[in-house]
Amino acid sequence: DGGITQSPKYLFRKEGQNVTLSCEQNLNHDAMYWYRQDPGQGLRLIYYSQIVNDFQKGDIAEGYSVSREKKESFPLTVTSAQKNPTAFYLCASSIDRGNQETQYFGPGTRLLVL
Amino acid sequence: QKEVEQNSGPLSVPEGAIASLNCTYSDRGSQSFFWYRQYSGKSPELIMFIYSNGDKEDGRFTAQLNKASQYVSLLIRDSQPSDSATYLCAVSNFNKFYFGSGTKLNVKP
Numbered sequence: 001d002g003g004i005t006q007s008p009k010y011l012f013r014k015e016g017q018n019v020t021l022s023c024e025q026n027l028n029h030d031a032m033y034w035y036r037q038d039p040g041q042g043l044r045l046i047y048y049s050q051i052v053n054d055f056q057k058g059d060i061a062e063g064y065s066v067s068r069e070k071k072e073s074f075p076l077t078v079t080s081a082q083k084n085p086t087a088f089y090l091c092a093s094s095i096d097r098g099n100q101e102t103q104y105f106g107p108g109t110r111l112l113v114l
Numbered sequence: 115q116k117e118v119e120q121n122s123g124p125l126s127v128p129e130g131a132i133a134s135l136n137c138t139y140s141d142r143g144s145q146s147f148f149w150y151r152q153y154s155g156k157s158p159e160l161i162m163f164i165y166s167n168g169d170k171e172d173g174r175f176t177a178q179l180n181k182a183s184q185y186v187s188l189l190i191r192d193s194q195p196s197d198s199a200t201y202l203c204a205v206s207n208f209n210k211f212y213f214g215s216g217t218k219l220n221v222k223p
């Protein structure tokens with residue numbers, strides 16, 4: 001059963017707490033991405049990684065951190081510096097068809113602040 | 115100016131009609147173009163991708179690309195109530211993806 005998995009489905013964060021969202025893929029995709037989706041605002045890129053041990057900031061990286069120690073895994077940490085973390089977080093991976101990348105999404109994690 | 119623009123809708127069509135969704139993009143260097151369907155509370159699902167000018171058909175869906183006009187569209191024939199969702203247009207240029215805010219489609223029985 002191939003695909004992208006994200007856990008947990010729902011996550012609650014207390015003030016001042018760091019939380020980590022998991023993303024795993026068994027599609028053998030090289031590139032992985034994290035997006036944040038707020039109502040009516042579409043998807044905004046947080047971080048992306050083209051290869052293991054390398055990642056780049058997206059448009060809204062402040063208050064977030066990532067690691068890419070394995071090809072299959074790209075966890076996202078929401079730090080206490082992110083003051084408005086409530087959102088739907090989407091992990092994606094992409095396959096390269098020679099400059100024709102196609103991106104697929106995991107089921108998402110909904111983060112709520114207590 | 116946003117990279118990808120879509121009318122937020124809602125677009126309402128009767129069951130069995132053709133739904134037409136439109137998208138414009140600003141980067142002339144964009145290489146690939148995608149349509150995703152997103153049901154409420156769920157993640158986006160890829161339904162069509164197109165790389166070359168012209169039309170691409172897959173079942174009830176047709177994607178149309180006009181690079182000169184920087185315009186992408188999605189036609190859904192014989193619309194069904196199960197097609198009711200938000201449709202996201204996306205474009206990419208060498209591993210960077212840009213998404214529109216989506217058009218909400220309502221198909222009325």
